[in-house]
Amino acid sequence: MSQPQSDLSRRERQIMDILYRLGEAGAAEVVEHLADRPAYNSVRVTLGILERKGMVRHRREGTRYVYQPTVSPERARDSALRHVVRTFFRGSPTKAALTLLDSPSTRLSAEELNQLAAWVEAAKRGRRS
Secondary structure (H helix, E strand, O other): OOOOHHHOOHHHHHHHHHHHHHOOEOHHHHHHHOOOOOOHHHHHHHHHHHHHOOOEEEEEEOOEEEEEEOOOHHHHHHHHHHHHHHHHOOOOHHHHHHHHHHOOOOOOOHHHHHHHHHHHHHHHOOOOO
């Protein structure tokens, strides 16, 4: 059974983000995409941990292992979002949404605001469109 994304360490989440973005990668490629460029062996060990947690699997290509996620990005996203809401907003999705909407860095287009309003109306009726 796969671990929830919130049960991953910061480095494990960073590696998963890279694997989602690339689709698959070897340890050397992961190192290249990490801002702080950790040691190759450190990334290999972390990939092994992720594999034991059921988050990734590997296949052998010659002498290297190529890793790919086993958990869908949607499932990982949902788990990470629940973790953020629980950790920073005391479990309140409303507070999280209002904070996002109130943030100066959030600039929603009229179309996005209309879509959001439609989702809110659908939620009031008990379903999403």
